[in-house]
Amino acid sequence: MPDRIILKLGGSVITDKERGDAGVIRESVLQEVARALKEYADIPLLLIHGAGSCGHPQARQYHIQSGVSRENREGIYATHQAVSALNELVVRTLRAEGIEAVSVHPLEGMVASGGELSGYCLTHLHLMIDLGIVPVLHGDVVMDTEKGACIVSGDQLVRVLAQKLGMKRIGLATDVPGLLDADGSVVRELRRTMAHTIRIEGSGSVDVTGGMQGKISELLRLADIGIESDIFHISRLQDFLSGADHGGTRILPEGA
Ligand SMILES: Nc1ncnc2c1ncn2[C@@H]1O[C@H](COP(=O)(O)OP(=O)(O)OP(=O)(O)O)[C@@H](O)[C@H]1O
Numbered sequence: 001m002p003d004r005i006i007l008k009l010g011g012s013v014i015t016d017k018e019r020g021d022a023g024v025i026r027e028s029v030l031q032e033v034a035r036a037l038k039e040y041a042d043i044p045l046l047l048i049h050g051a052g053s054c055g056h057p058q059a060r061q062y063h064i065q066s067g068v069s070r071e072n073r074e075g076i077y078a079t080h081q082a083v084s085a086l087n088e089l090v091v092r093t094l095r096a097e098g099i100e101a102v103s104v105h106p107l108e109g110m111v112a113s114g115g116e117l118s119g120y121c122l123t124h125l126h127l128m129i130d131l132g133i134v135p136v137l138h139g140d141v142v143m144d145t146e147k148g149a150c151i152v153s154g155d156q157l158v159r160v161l162a163q164k165l166g167m168k169r170i171g172l173a174t175d176v177p178g179l180l181d182a183d184g185s186v187v188r189e190l191r192r193t194m195a196h197t198i199r200i201e202g203s204g205s206v207d208v209t210g211g212m213q214g215k216i217s218e219l220l221r222l223a224d225i226g227i228e229s230d231i232f233h234i235s236r237l238q239d240f241l242s243g244a245d246h247g248g249t250r251i252l253p254e255g256a
C-alpha cells in the first residue's frame with residue numbers, strides 16, 4: 001500500500017484571494033487539480049483546503065479571532081457558510097472526475113481551546129481512507145471553550161491530522177514556489193534553528209490565520225515531532241504526487 005498523503009490546497013490557489021470580498025472560486029484550477037489527483041487514485045489521500053476569499057473576509061468582518069460572543073455570533077454562520085460553499089464545489093469537482101470525495105466540516109466535529117484544536121474524533125477519517133474515500137476538510141470556524149469560537153486554519157488541520165492519523169507525506173500547495181528568502185530564492189530546506197534568519201510574513205491578501213508565517217509555524221511544530229512536510233507551487237503538484245523534486249521548501253526536523 002503506498003504511503004498515505006495529506007495534501008493542502010491553499011486558498012490562494014483555489015480562490016482569487018486578492019479580490020478580497022469577491023469570493024471568486026478558480027474553477028479551472030480545481031478541475032486541473034482533480035485531473036492530476038485522478039492519475040494518482042491508488043494513493044490513500046486526505047485533502048484539506050484553505051478559505052482564501054471564501055472565509056477570510058467574513059472572519060475579519062466579524063472579528064472572529066478576537067473571540068465570539070452573542071454580539072458577533074452571526075459571524076459563525078457567515079464564515080462557515082462561505083467556506084462550506086467552496087468545499088462543496090471542491091468536492092463536486094473531484095467527484096466529476098471520478099474521485100470518491102466526501103466533505104467533512106471541522107465545525108461539526110471539532111472543538112478548540114484558546115485557538116488550538118483540543119477535542120475531535122478521527123476514527124471516521126481512518127475508516128474513510130481505508131475504503132478509498134478522500135475526506136475533504138477545510139479551514140473553518142470552530143467552537144472554542146475559551147473564546148466562544150475561533151478560526152482553525154487548514155495549516156493547523158494539516159499539523160494535527162498528520163500527527164494523529166500517522167500520515168507519511170504532507171504537501172502544501174500554494175501560490176508561491178515555496179518559502180522565499182530576501183532575494184526571492186526558494187529556501188530548499190528549513191529547520192527551526194534557521195527559521196529566524198528568514199523574513200517570513202503574512203499573506204499579501206486578507207488573511208486572519210497568518211499567511212506564510214502561520215503555515216511555517218505549524219509545519220515547524222510538525223518537524224519538532226519528527227514529521228517532514230513540503231511547500232510547493234500548485235503547478236508542481238504532479239511532481240509532489242510522484243515523489244519527484246517539486247522545487248519548493250522541505251521543512252525538516254533539526255537533525256535530519
Ligand atoms: N518569505 C515568504 N515566502 C513566500 N511567501 C511569503 C513569504 N512571506 C509572506 N508570504 C506570503 O504568503 C502567501 C502564502 O500564504 P497564504 O496563507 O496566503 O497561502 P495559502 O495557504 O495558499 O492561503 P490560505 O491561507 O487562504 O489557505 C504568499 O502569497 C505571500 O504573499
Ligand SMILES: C=C(C)CCOP(=O)(O)O
Pocket residue numbers: 011049050051052054055056059079080083138139140141151152153154155208209
Ligand atoms: C477563514 C477560514 C474560515 C479558514 C482559514 O483557513 P486557511 O485559509 O487555511 O488559513
